Amino acid sequence: LIAMQSVGKTYPMGDLTVHALRGLDLTIARGELVVLLGPSGSGKTTTLNILGGLDRPTGGRVVVEGEEIARFDERRLTAYRRTKVGFVFQFFNLIPTLTALENVEFALSLTGRGSSLIRRSRELLALVSLEDRADHFPSQLSGGEQQRVAIARALANRPALLLCDEPTGNLDVETARQVLQAIRDLNRREGATVILVSHNASIAPMADRVVRLHDGSVAKIESNPHP
Amino acid sequence: LIAMQSVGKTYPMGDLTVHALRGLDLTIARGELVVLLGPSGSGKTTTLNILGGLDRPTGGRVVVEGEEIARFDERRLTAYRRTKVGFVFQFFNLIPTLTALENVEFALSLTGRGSSLIRRSRELLALVSLEDRADHFPSQLSGGEQQRVAIARALANRPALLLCDEPTGNLDVETARQVLQAIRDLNRREGATVILVSHNASIAPMADRVVRLHDGSVAKIESNPHP
Ligand SMILES: Nc1ncnc2c1ncn2[C@@H]1O[C@H](COP(=O)(O)OP(=O)(O)OP(=O)(O)O)[C@@H](O)[C@H]1O
Ligand SMILES: Nc1ncnc2c1ncn2[C@@H]1O[C@H](COP(=O)(O)OP(=O)(O)OP(=O)(O)O)[C@@H](O)[C@H]1O
Ligand SMILES: [Mg+2]
Ligand SMILES: [Mg+2]
Numbered sequence: 375l376i377a378m379q380s381v382g383k384t385y386p387m388g389d390l391t392v393h394a395l396r397g398l399d400l401t402i403a404r405g406e407l408v409v410l411l412g413p414s415g416s417g418k419t420t421t422l423n424i425l426g427g428l429d430r431p432t433g434g435r436v437v438v439e440g441e442e443i444a445r446f447d448e449r450r451l452t453a454y455r456r457t458k459v460g461f462v463f464q465f466f467n468l469i470p471t472l473t474a475l476e477n478v479e480f481a482l483s484l485t486g487r488g489s490s491l492i493r494r495s496r497e498l499l500a501l502v503s504l505e506d507r508a509d510h511f512p513s514q515l516s517g518g519e520q521q522r523v524a525i526a527r528a529l530a531n532r533p534a535l536l537l538c539d540e541p542t543g544n545l546d547v548e549t550a551r552q553v554l555q556a557i558r559d560l561n562r563r564e565g566a567t568v569i570l571v572s573h574n575a576s577i578a579p580m581a582d583r584v585v586r587l588h589d590g591s592v593a594k595i596e597s598n599p600h601p
Numbered sequence: 602l603i604a605m606q607s608v609g610k611t612y613p614m615g616d617l618t619v620h621a622l623r624g625l626d627l628t629i630a631r632g633e634l635v636v637l638l639g640p641s642g643s644g645k646t647t648t649l650n651i652l653g654g655l656d657r658p659t660g661g662r663v664v665v666e667g668e669e670i671a672r673f674d675e676r677r678l679t680a681y682r683r684t685k686v687g688f689v690f691q692f693f694n695l696i697p698t699l700t701a702l703e704n705v706e707f708a709l710s711l712t713g714r715g716s717s718l719i720r721r722s723r724e725l726l727a728l729v730s731l732e733d734r735a736d737h738f739p740s741q742l743s744g745g746e747q748q749r750v751a752i753a754r755a756l757a758n759r760p761a762l763l764l765c766d767e768p769t770g771n772l773d774v775e776t777a778r779q780v781l782q783a784i785r786d787l788n789r790r791e792g793a794t795v796i797l798v799s800h801n802a803s804i805a806p807m808a809d810r811v812v813r814l815h816d817g818s819v820a821k822i823e824s825n826p827h828p
Contacts, residue, residue: 385741414745414776415734464744464771465692507642514612517691517767518641540744543770544691546800549641573773 375404375439375535375567376425382433383420383590394420395431396590407561407568409578412587418571419464421587422537425569426459427451438535456484460533460566462541466524468512474499474523475508481530498526501556503549517544525553529560536560536568542577554580602631602666602762602794603652609660610647610817621647622658623817634788634795636805639814645798646691648814649764652796653686654678665762683711687760687793689768693751695739701726701750702735708757725753728783730776744771752780756787763787763795770800781807 383395395417402408410418423429424436427443436444443454455461468477478495499505502522512520521544528536538557542550558580560566570577578584579598586594610622622644629635637645650656651663654670663671670681682688695704705722726732729749739747748771755763765784769777785807787793797804805811806825813821 387736387741411773413773414749414771415743419743509614514614516642516646522641540771544641544767544800546638546640547802550800573771573777575774 375406376400376402377437378421378425378434379437380434381421381424381431381436383417383424383429384432393590395424398434398587398591400585400592402567402569404567405561405565406582407558407580408570409581409584410569410571410587411573411578411584412593416587417590418587419539420590422461422539422569422571425535426461426537427455428461457531458534460528460531460536462521462524462528462536462538464539464543464571466512466520468520468523468527470512473509473511474504474515474519477512477523478526478530481527485531494530495526498530499523501529502526502553518546518549521545522549522553525556529556532560532564532566534566536566538568538570538572540571540573542572542574550574602633603627603629604664605648605652605661606664607661608648608651608658608663610644610651610656611659620817622651625661625814625818627812627819629794629796631794632788632792633809634785634807635797636808636811637796637798637814638800638805638811639820643814644817645814646766647817649688649766649796649798652762653688653764654682655688684758685761687755687758687763689748689751689755689763689765691766691770691798693739693747695747695750695754697739700736700738701731701742701746704739704750705754705757708754712758721757725757726750728756729753729780745773745776748772749776749780752783756783759787759791759793761793763793765795765797765799767798767800769804777801 378398378400381395381398385392412418424431430444435442472480475495478498479491482491482494499508502525504522507515507519525541542553561568581598584596585592605625605627608622608625612619639645651658657671662669699707702722705725706718709718709721726735729752731749734742734746752768769780788795808825811823812819
């Protein structure tokens, strides 16, 4: 499904250049659940942003379902993001002027499912135990509640590619387990390809493979025989 | 040092009322290191915000060093926050128009230490391994790097009361260990009173006591004999 070949991302900073990614090589099969680990600053968010069409590499190739997405113009990238990708951002990116329910409805409406929009949105909020926070605005939600709305929103369109940037960083063990179960179900039942960035060591066992980044490139890949 | 007596915090939401805190009783001794745990939405951030003078309870009393801070006017609360409290926010609250170094310098300048401001700021960034990100703006930093600037900033004035809301939520195990060591040092060497909210189970052993919240009040308190 995905091939990243010698991908680079640099930021010129005066005399210095920051290499967020350098010579990153990674192939991911359709339906795989990959956990992406690595120290703070090693390039995990940058990798997800490039795969999700939110950022472009400064070098290398990124091929998704046979198409080189780094070469898409803005219109095609937007279509790619809306139809193919579900994204749980490290800092949620909820729409502050919409309630929890409206944030999920909005995501659903982007792929045009008119009828049962409200019913499906309520189901998604129930999946992350937020049915009684439906009418709260993001500023009226706890950190972990905002994170869960972001997860419900990402799952809404049953995306072919689910990208999760620290989806349990603000959740207690029990709530985290619930969320990871929902992500795993999407992978197992719908065949979604999932890339999960997490510092939570207990997440690694659920992966098909664990990819470790270091200083902007792949340092190590481990396979889990029975995830 | 701190006494919270039957503290309540309610938010009227149309017909329903949300009880973020209800009848919360908690006493914390000077120099204690307390870890505050509990499910997402149980009132941890609300508790820290009230102790840090960022929010007021709707019921009960909050006494810090003999003074009822919930009765302070805005000027006294601002002075309390600046001189007594160091705060690591769940979502950092960095000043977006200042670099990492400037964010730390700004915190130092609030307590008027003119000379060696830059040197001390650089030391604090080095403490969290960010010396070569000094000139990056928050938008040019990774999630964990932003979190570390927030930590450096909170430690800057060696506060008497350090309040940390999920300080390692975006950090890998190794970086988290480094940060927790710095927090522990402030507690052991400077005698700072520390209240640490965390979902990270490995943090509990470093506490003198572990306080568990549930639905806005204290459910359980455990003492660690030898933290
Ligand atoms: N402004 C507000 N209006 C209405 N409800 C609110 C508001 N702020 C917080 N709440 C509610 O109060 C409860 C406690 O919030 P708080 O942020 O203290 O939880 P928390 O323990 O920090 O959770 P987390 O672990 O998810 O960060 C939550 O259920 C939240 O929905
Ligand atoms: N706009 C930018 N300008 C300059 N440097 C940047 C910019 N964005 C990111 N960086 C740098 O690129 C590196 C990789 O960032 P990235 O956000 O991908 O890390 P990460 O692995 O997600 O880290 P974390 O675990 O802390 O979230 C970091 O060292 C960061 O400082
Ligand atoms: Mg990141
Ligand atoms: Mg919170």
